[in-house]
Amino acid sequence: MLLERLYDDDLAHASYVTGCQRTGEAIVVDPRRDVQVYLDLAAKHGMTITAVTETHIHADYLSGTRELAARTGATMYVSGEGGPDWQYGSGFQEATRMMHGHRITVGNITVEAVHTPGHTPEHLSFLVTDGAASSEPGYVLTGDFVFVGDVGRPDLLDEAAGGVDTRFDGARDLFASLRDRFLTLPDYVQVLPAHGSGSACGKALGAVPSSTVGYERRFAWWAPYLAAGDEQGFIDTLLNDQPDAHAYFARMKRQNRVGPALRGQLSPLTEYSASELRADIEGDRVIVVDTRHHSLVHEGTVPGALNVPGVAKAASYGAWVYDPEVETRPLVLLIDSANAAAQFRDHLLRVGIDQVDGFTTPLDGLPTVQPKTIAPTDLDQVDAALLLDVRNRTEYTAGHIPGAKQLSGGRALWHTDELPAGKILTYCQSGVRNSVVASALRRAGHDVIEIEGSYNAWVAANTPQATAA
Numbered sequence: 001m002l003l004e005r006l007y008d009d010d011l012a013h014a015s016y017v018t019g020c021q022r023t024g025e026a027i028v029v030d031p032r033r034d035v036q037v038y039l040d041l042a043a044k045h046g047m048t049i050t051a052v053t054e055t056h057i058h059a060d061y062l063s064g065t066r067e068l069a070a071r072t073g074a075t076m077y078v079s080g081e082g083g084p085d086w087q088y089g090s091g092f093q094e095a096t097r098m099m100h101g102h103r104i105t106v107g108n109i110t111v112e113a114v115h116t117p118g119h120t121p122e123h124l125s126f127l128v129t130d131g132a133a134s135s136e137p138g139y140v141l142t143g144d145f146v147f148v149g150d151v152g153r154p155d156l157l158d159e160a161a162g163g164v165d166t167r168f169d170g171a172r173d174l175f176a177s178l179r180d181r182f183l184t185l186p187d188y189v190q191v192l193p194a195h196g197s198g199s200a201c202g203k204a205l206g207a208v209p210s211s212t213v214g215y216e217r218r219f220a221w222w223a224p225y226l227a228a229g230d231e232q233g234f235i236d237t238l239l240n241d242q243p244d245a246h247a248y249f250a251r252m253k254r255q256n257r258v259g260p261a262l263r264g265q266l267s268p269l270t271e272y273s274a275s276e277l278r279a280d281i282e283g284d285r286v287i288v289v290d291t292r293h294h295s296l297v298h299e300g301t302v303p304g305a306l307n308v309p310g311v312a313k314a315a316s317y318g319a320w321v322y323d324p325e326v327e328t329r330p331l332v333l334l335i336d337s338a339n340a341a342a343q344f345r346d347h348l349l350r351v352g353i354d355q356v357d358g359f360t361t362p363l364d365g366l367p368t369v370q371p372k373t374i375a376p377t378d379l380d381q382v383d384a385a386l387l388l389d390v391r392n393r394t395e396y397t398a399g400h401i402p403g404a405k406q407l408s409g410g411r412a413l414w415h416t417d418e419l420p421a422g423k424i425l426t427y428c429q430s431g432v433r434n435s436v437v438a439s440a441l442r443r444a445g446h447d448v449i450e451i452e453g454s455y456n457a458w459v460a461a462n463t464p465q466a467t468a469a
Contacts, residue, residue: 001109001130002026002045003139005192005209006037010315010347011061012196014209016141018128019047020107027051027106028074029126029141030194031064033260034346035071038064051104053077053111055143055194056123057086059156059249061315062260062352066091070262077104081115082122091259098124108132116145116181118174119152125181127189139190140213145174146182147193148211149220154238156253159245171235178226187214244392246410248319248351255352263349269341270358272332274365280332281367286357287327287443288366289318291335291344294435298450300368302334307439309432311340314347317433320410321440322353330357337361371438372449374425376458382449385422388412390437391429391455401427401458409437416444423447427454 003018017038019026026047028038031054042049049072054065056079069076078088080097088095098104100115108131116125125145127137144152154170157163190212197207217223225234255261280286281302288305290297291314297307308317322331331348333356335341341359348356360366374382379401389396389404396406407415409428424446428434431454438448451458 001132002047003128004041006041007196007209008032008061008315008350010313011350012205013061014192014194014196015064016192017041017049018106018109018111019045020109020132021045021047022132023107024048025050025106025109027053027104027109027111028068029111030054030058030143031068033062033064033067033263033349033352035064035068038068039071048072049074050106051075051077051111053098053104053126055079055125055141055145056120057088057253057256058144059253059256060195060246061350062252063256064260065095066259067262070264077102079113079115079122079124081124082117082120086120086122089258100124110137112137114140114181116142116177118154118170118177119144120157120170121173123152127185136186137189139192140182140185141192141194142182143194145177145193146191146216147195147205148191148208149216150205151178151220151222151238153242155242156245156249159249162250167239168235171238172231174238175226175231175234178222182213183217183226185213187212187217189213191216241394243394244408244410246319246408247414248323248410251323251325251352260352261354263354266345269333269338269345269356271338272358272360274360274362277332277360278366285329286332287322287329289322289331289333289344290439291333291340294431297435297439298371298373300363300370302363302366303369304443305334305439306443307435309436311343311347314344315350317409317436318348318353319351320436321413321443322355323413324353324355327355330355332357333359334363335359335361371435371442372447373452374449375452376461379425379451379458382423382425384425384449385420386424388419388424388426389428389455390426390433395429399455399459401455409433412437413440413444416441416446419446423449425449425451427451427458429455431457 015030076095078095098113102113104111110129112127114125126141128139129137155167157166288302290305306321345356387404389406390409
């Protein structure tokens, strides 16, 4: 039996490849959209991907199910549960709809669908049985149902899909799914979730990649509520202090339901010289994405550039600052190599940003501007219309600069109507997110001044220093 976890640190997303080494058949569960990693893994093990599936209609990344099926000829399987409002759309006409108990067989491996609603109405988990070793399942791929130490939040349909108070029914469904599906499994069954620490799909996700039913039964925060049959206590605790949902989740949900556009084999990105780009920049026909650290960006960047620092979080931050449903101008990356540019494009594909046109390495020869910043000790010298905290609600609640309004970075570009016309002072925790958000707000026409060092620097400047005895 082959069972491998492929983890994307950018979006804290896990997908899985499992298969039968005897027959050389494999199935991929919850793939991301840049699918070469699955093709490479199958080739490494001399296997053929014959099936591809997903646990539910995702909100935090764009699914690779259609892309992988198109590239391999694999059969698609998607949930048929959840009622008429939660059925997959036109892009999945050729997919097999699975109901509770449906089984997919790849050689000696059996993957059985278990309907586990709560996070979403159509959500499935998958029991995996290695028929060569046992007739009983040894693993459960829980998607966004059960995480290590947590469960999937039931409020995203309200936050990202236009629902109204669906969180309460979702929370009740989660309680029932835990009681009637998850806790009926043997303690030894290994739990393999679709997300890890850092995902916005829950509030207390562990950094450990896997767990067991028995461990979660004993140690998860929700375990005492299930043991006591305390549904209301579970609901109250679950819905309290969930992190901000990013605005781009709504777009992911819509696109994943209908079926993400197919990309196929991608051509190499064009490398532009500064002279080739200058006229397009000055004519505002392209958008430059400055991938450097914000400390370098503050020394000078291209006018109107978006700051998305480095490849590691390109999908996360890129989706904060660029909305492909509104923006049509292509993106040109300011980045240090062709290889880094290709990786950056792959990350953006994971959140449906397909508009990367090319890259350039030099800043010399391009028009530049220096973003406005201010020292945390000089805030009273600016007549600002707004002091804006772009951190999450939980961070804001834990402590913030007096007088600040909170609007998380993943929502700011979608709520510019809430921002005044005058000067806006912005900050995050250390300055990274602040630079990302400030670049998008400037491009949207706002007069933004970043607080140097953000909240950490403000706290340091306002903390009395101990004196030596």
